Amino acid sequence: MKPTASKASAAEDRPVGDGTSVHLGPLAELVGYSLRRAQLAVFQDFIVKMKDFALRPAQFSVLAIIQANPGLKQSQVSEALGINRANFVALLDELEHRNLARRAPSPDDRRSNALYLTPQGEAFLAEALQHLQTKHERRLEEVLGETGKRQLLDLLQKLASLG
Secondary structure (H helix, E strand, O other), rough: OOOOOOOOOOEEEEEEEOOOEOOHHHHHHOOOHHHHHHHHHHHHHHHHHHHHOOOOOHHHHHHHHHHHHHOEEHHHHHHHHHHOOOHHHHHHHHHHHOOOOOEEEEOOOOOOOEEEEOOHHHHHHHHHHHHHHHHHHHHHHHHOOHHHHHHHHEEEHHHHHOO
């Protein structure tokens, strides 16, 4: 028997712009759908909180990986983050244009570029990370609780191991 809209839980309904609700049907029970909705909400909060830095989640991720692994090849960074190589080149071009990252010939393979943060990139990332932790991550922790956040990260890592 199909539940009526009045019997459906709030998690099974999605408000839309005109003030009505759309029943999600089986989507409400699918992990992938819920992950995507959560990702959209988290990324939107990130974008709002980081607007003064003009920094998108993918750009932040690239800077963080380069800082933690100076000298990695472009292909290694794009693979680690699951970013298509063509998209990665454009993203890296923008970070170079902003003087946050730089390419240099790889010391062990002259056909490849190694990636490094510039001194300006190091300072920028430190400031952005501090802002991110106090504005965005703190907000997520308010919603989830400290224990809930840790549990969510553990569960997401388990799911990531599927791929």
